[in-house]
Amino acid sequence: MQTKVVTALVGRYLNADHIEFHKTGFDIFNKNKSILNAQAMIDDYKAKIEQEDAIYKYLRGSEYTEKKRETDRARDRILTGITVQIRAMERNLDPAVSESAKRVLRLINNYRKLEHVDYDAETAGIDSILEHLATPEYSGDVQRLNMQVSFAELDRLNTLFKAYAADVELEQGKKPDISSAVARKETDEALKKLTSRLTAIITIDGPEEAQPLLVAYNVHASHYNTLWKEHYGRTHTKTDIIDAIISGIDSEYTYTGDTINVIPAVAVPKTRDGKTTLVKLVFSKDFTVSYRNNIEPGTATIYIDGIGKYTGRITTTFTIVK
Numbered sequence: 001m002q003t004k005v006v007t008a009l010v011g012r013y014l015n016a017d018h019i020e021f022h023k024t025g026f027d028i029f030n031k032n033k034s035i036l037n038a039q040a041m042i043d044d045y046k047a048k049i050e051q052e053d054a055i056y057k058y059l060r061g062s063e064y065t066e067k068k069r070e071t072d073r074a075r076d077r078i079l080t081g082i083t084v085q086i087r088a089m090e091r092n093l094d095p096a097v098s099e100s101a102k103r104v105l106r107l108i109n110n111y112r113k114l115e116h117v118d119y120d121a122e123t124a125g126i127d128s129i130l131e132h133l134a135t136p137e138y139s140g141d142v143q144r145l146n147m148q149v150s151f152a153e154l155d156r157l158n159t160l161f162k163a164y165a166a167d168v169e170l171e172q173g174k175k176p177d178i179s180s181a182v183a184r185k186e187t188d189e190a191l192k193k194l195t196s197r198l199t200a201i202i203t204i205d206g207p208e209e210a211q212p213l214l215v216a217y218n219v220h221a222s223h224y225n226t227l228w229k230e231h232y233g234r235t236h237t238k239t240d241i242i243d244a245i246i247s248g249i250d251s252e253y254t255y256t257g258d259t260i261n262v263i264p265a266v267a268v269p270k271t272r273d274g275k276t277t278l279v280k281l282v283f284s285k286d287f288t289v290s291y292r293n294n295i296e297p298g299t300a301t302i303y304i305d306g307i308g309k310y311t312g313r314i315t316t317t318f319t320i321v322k
Contacts, residue, residue, distance in 0.1 A: 002214050003207045005195045008221040009228055010188045015056055015180065021224045022049045022187050028220060029194055032213035038197050045190040052183040055176045068164035075126065075157035076115040077308070081284025082150050083108055084307065088290030089145055097259055097295070100141035107132055119165065126158045146261040150284070238311040241287065241304065244268045245278065246316045249302070255322045260294050264316060266304060286310050297322050 013021060026046050033042055086108070089101035111125035133142055133151060142148055176183075198217070202210050248265035266287055267278040281287050287306050294300040297320045305313050 006218040006221040028216045035213045048187040048190040052187045055183045071161045077285045084288040100144045240312040241306040252319045255297050
């Protein structure tokens with residue numbers, strides 16, 4: 001006999017799964033409403049689910065919404081890649097390069113965790129960083145670090161994001177009164193009231209009479225928790241790049257007196273059904289690079305570090321000659 005209510009990991013479910021979980025949850029509670037004797041709570045739960053569902057459909061309705069979301073993810077990736085790359089340059093043996101890296105990194109760190117703030121705050125923060133980097137105070141640092149292309153790409157993605165955001169505004173018209181996050185929270189709170197009442201009934205009257213509702217809800221919650229754990233495991237399993245194949249760099253480069261930063265092509269072998277193919281990794285999304293001894297004549301080292309879905313470090317070298 002079951003005696004406790006399973007805790008559903010509702011805060012971690014994806015939006016679509018979150019809504020479907022609650023819709024089925026409502027059906028279970030409504031079917032067994034005589035056990036709870038709390039019709040007002042059940043009605044409130046239904047209203048909160050409908051509210052969340054309407055907001056979710058509204059946000060998904062625009063053809064530009066997904067483009068906006070994808071562009072935001074892309075600018076997050078390049079911003080993270082830029083930060084990691086500049087942080088590595090802080091350790092460069094050339095004092096000028098190291099100081100430039102520190103100055104630029106201090107500027108970026110003034111806008112901490114931009115990848116985790118809301119859309120408007122991230123957009124404004126990136127605009128401000130790029131404006132500062134274009135001034136004489138920082139422009140020399142950007143050139144010394146050879147980061148012009150990376151910051152230009154960040155600027156392009158930020159501009160593209162603003163364009164998609166404007167398109168979404170025009171297409172959607174009137175916005176909902178509350179955000180999707182708030183709607184999710186209100187739905188979860190409505191469920192919590194029902195499960196708390198169920199726990200109180202079990203505590204006071206015993207679990208026997210509550211078994212039909214308790215068993216049905218626990219099976220439902222356990223099922224969705226298992227689905228989330230399986231998704232989490234797939235999402236967070238990282239591939240080691242130890243066997244990656246490196247190409248796209250020359251064995252020798254001519255000494256220029258400045259840093260020589262080359263981005264190699266990296267591919268990871270993947271075997272499926274006995275057949276091996278090469279998966280090309282994307283710079284700043286799947287890997288970052290850092291350098292050692294990449295100014296003076298001699299042997300320079302490139303450190304390639306997996307990020308995102310990839311992990312591990314591999315190295316390669318090239319020669320700087322006069």
